[in-house]
Amino acid sequence: xxxxxxxxxxxxxxxxxxxxxxxxxxxxxxxxxxxxxxxxxxxxxxxxxxxxxxxxxxxxxxxxxxxxxxxxxxxxxxxxxxxxxxxxxxxxxxxxxxxxxxxxxxxxxxxx
Amino acid sequence: xxxxxxxxxxxxxxxxxxxxxxxxxxxxxxxxxxxxxxxxxxxxxxxxxxxxxxxxxxxxxxxxxxxxxxxxxxxxxxxxxxxxxxxxxxxxxxxxxxxxxxxxxxxxxxxxxx
Numbered sequence: 001x002x003x004x005x006x007x008x009x010x011x012x013x014x015x016x017x018x019x020x021x022x023x024x025x026x027x028x029x030x031x032x033x034x035x036x037x038x039x040x041x042x043x044x045x046x047x048x049x050x051x052x053x054x055x056x057x058x059x060x061x062x063x064x065x066x067x068x069x070x071x072x073x074x075x076x077x078x079x080x081x082x083x084x085x086x087x088x089x090x091x092x093x094x095x096x097x098x099x100x101x102x103x104x105x106x107x108x109x110x111x112x
Numbered sequence: 113x114x115x116x117x118x119x120x121x122x123x124x125x126x127x128x129x130x131x132x133x134x135x136x137x138x139x140x141x142x143x144x145x146x147x148x149x150x151x152x153x154x155x156x157x158x159x160x161x162x163x164x165x166x167x168x169x170x171x172x173x174x175x176x177x178x179x180x181x182x183x184x185x186x187x188x189x190x191x192x193x194x195x196x197x198x199x200x201x202x203x204x205x206x207x208x209x210x211x212x213x214x215x216x217x218x219x220x221x222x223x224x225x226x
Contacts, residue, residue: 006154032212043116043203043217044155051212089154093212100145100215102154 002027004092006103013080014111021106023090024072030092030099033066033073038105039086047088048075080110114138116218118204124224125194132190133221137206144187145215146179147203148172155203155217161187162209194225 003026013019023033031052036044050057050064050073057064061080066073077084090103117136125131137144142163147155158177160168163184173179176194181187191198201222205215 004154034214036217043219045217046214049214091154100157102156105152105154 002030002092002094002099002101004090004101004103006090006106008106009104010107010109012109012111015080015082017080019075019077019080019084019108019110021075021088021090021108022072023074023092023103024070025092025101026071027092027094027099028068028071029094030101032093033064034091034093035064035075036089036091036102037086038089044089077108080108082110082112084108085110116204116206116216118202118218118221120221121219122222122224124226126226127196128193130190130192131194131223132188133202133204133223134186134188135204135206135218136186137204138216139185140208141206141216142184142209143207143213143215144181145205145207146187146189147205149201149203149220158189191223194223196225199223199225 006023034049037047038044050066061078063076087105087107089105119134144161146158149155157170159179161181176192179189201220203220204218207213207215
């Protein structure tokens with residue numbers, strides 16, 4: 001089955017700096033890669049996703065890149081703000097949307 | 113609020129008791145998922161429905177766990193003879209039917225087994 005690894009497990013950055021979180025997956029059949037943000041005590045919320053037919057997607061300060069050959073994808077947050085502090089989860093999904101495997105999460109702290 | 117809702121939000125029970133959780137998906141979503149999340153971990157898939165049909169179950173779902181979605185709308189997750197290891201957040205998510213559809217999560221039910 002699919003296995004998703006995520007690094008780092010914790011990340012602290014100064015406000016205004018960039019943050020990068022990397023995920024690797026094992027199943028070449030996976031072709032949809034969403035990223036979720038979970039604030040303390042709240043539900044995971046989708047922040048950005050990428051499908052296997054594109055290499056990069058950007059939405060304001062957030063971008064995701066995908067390397068299907070190497071089976072890894074990354075989340076990039078620029079100009080970080082304190083409200084970006086949360087746990088971020090990547091996931092890999094197969095073509096039928098039935099196999100939704102999450103990474104273990106990265107706790108991001110943005111220091112003022 | 114037209115998002116995914118779950119009830120109750122918190123449940124404290126004694127070991128050996130049965131508990132039941134409810135999930136109401138977004139109304140036009142055919143797919144419904146249950147996940148378990150423990151502290152410091154990502155959500156772990158438990159089971160998945162397409163309409164009323166339960167199509168997949170994780171090996172994490174022991175025979176003490178059962179899920180239903182009788183009319184293809186809300187779903188229930190029952191845990192029988194709870195154990196302390198069942199303590200976790202139980203998350204429900206729903207999505208449209210189709211390839212690569214986004215899952216929208218509910219607020220979760222936090223279970224504590226004493």
